[in-house]
Amino acid sequence: MRIVDVVVAGLLVLLHLVVHVGFGVGAAAPDLFTLALLIVARGLHMAGATGLGLFLGLLEDAQGLLAFGAHGFALAVVGALAARSRELFVGDSLLFVGAYLFVGKWLRDAVYWVAAGSQLRGSIGEALLVDAGLGAFYMTVVGLLVVFLTGALVAPRGVGS
Amino acid sequence: MPPKVADENGAHREFRGALVVLAVAFILLQLPEGGQAPLASLLRGTALRPFLALQESRVAAADRSARVEELQAQIDSLTVDAVSRSTVVAENRLLRGLLDLSSELGPGWRAVRVLRPGTAESRSTLLVDIGRRDGIAPRAPLITREGLAGVIREAMPSQAVGMDWSHPDFRASAMTRDGFWFGLVESRPGRFQEASRLLLSGVPFNARVDAGTVVVTSGLGQAFPRGIPIGRIASVADSIGGWQKSYWLEPFVEVGSVTHALVALEGTTLRDEVTETWTESELLRAEERARRLEALDDSLQAARDSVDRLRDSLRSLTGDTVTSAGGGGSE
Secondary structure: OOHHHHHHHHHHHHHHHHHHHHOOOOOOOOOHHHHHHHHHHOOOOHHHHHHHHHHHHHHHHOOOOOOOOHHHHHHHHHHHHHHHHHHHOOOOOHHHHHHHHHHHHHHHHHHHHHHOOOOOOOOHHHHHHHHHHHHHHHHHHHHHHHHHHHOOOOOOOOOOO | OOHHHHHHHHHHHHHHHHHHHHHHHHHHHHOOHHHHHHHHHHHHHOOOHHHHHHHHHHHHHHHHHHHHHHHHHHHHHHHHHHHHHHHHHHHHHHHHHHHHHHHHHOOOEEEEEEEOOOOHHHOOEEEEOOOHHHOOOOOOEEEOOOOEEEEEEEEOOOOEEEEEOOOOOOEEEEEEOOOOOEEEEEEEOOOOHHHOEEEEEEEEOOOOOOOOOEEEEOOHHHOOOEOOEEEEEEEEEEEEOOOEEEEEEEEOOOHHHOOEEEEEOOOOOOOOEOHHHOOHHHOOOHHHHHHHHHHHHHHHHHHHHHHHHHHHHHHHHHHHHHHHHHHHHHO
8 A cells, every 4th residue: 555545545534524524515525535435445455445434434424413324334335345446457547547436436325325224315316317426526526636636546657658 | 375375365354354344334324323323422522523623613703703794784773873863863953943943033934945956056056945925035034043044036936046145245234243343244255165254344443353252133224134143253354444344254154054944034024133032152153052952961961860869869768767667666
């Protein structure tokens, strides 16, 4: 696991808490927990990534009163799959990173939709196609910017490669 | 153990670990509310605490900001209220003054609203909202509680046109209030209306008129009744050829602020003397009168407070006496 990934993920977690919890910005701010998890999970063991996802999700759950554990479960699943993806998919192009982030975030929202229970979830079309799609796109754009600026997630390239 | 087998074991361990964590996550999700609440509370009290504190301070700051805006709005409302109230108070004072004056002068005088045309060319000209039909005639004097304001020049059926004392054509036969020295008051226009001044001319050279002496209309020529205040002597303006003097006057009426006045109706005897209508203590400019009334109000309020305090003291003394008398009786 590269130190830059850890530092960037740590800063993203901190920023998420400041923006979402401290300043109360809602959907206008991107989901930086998921972005941090996706960045750092590919360098972690599967159990570690799952545990990290669970911890971040529980922090999210602790702010609400309903469906405690749904965020934790969703991020734990995403952490496990993100760590596993290292052995299934390899690549550091922006297209690959963009697809990885988009799918990761969309999957997180989809698992949350399932785990949140019937009382909280909206219609499947609106939740998974509109809300999750827009949220995933937003986070992907921010994620690509972070990756481009910090070099996190992508392996260092040699000269001439 | 061959490396491949070790890798497979490691992968299996990782997978089992992830499954355990996922199982924990699933169990947490299924816990009843009573089991979830302590964990949520623990997280809020530890990892989330600084961020929740930040949120609280942000909300408090937003509340304070809203409160400041609310207070500012209240201050603005009170300011508007106070400003409009002061206008009403001033107008009330003016109208009361005219009512008093009207009752003292008798029925030959009528209250009018004074309007200004508002153009530079019509400076010193004023319009009165009643005319010939209501008994207004040319040369009728226009007065306020403070004194002579102007004169009507032209009377139309429903309104009249007049000039105030700042008009270059304004003239009034005048005298000192003691009736000792006579002269002619005329206007000396300035570059703008407020800069216009009144000049008392034709006073004999040997006359010694002190600053502050009140000048009133003399009644000569029957244009104005005798005794309407015009102004106070301010200073010597000129001595002409060793045989007459002229004096600058400080007018009682500030023509720019005249909005209501009294006009003599046609047929009113202008030969009557009205000197007694203005007693010595009432010869004041409008702002001096306002200051005096405010001081009077303050004095009245202070007197009211003193009476209240005395009444309270008396009540407490009486109460003590009654109490002690009652106490003595019971013993």
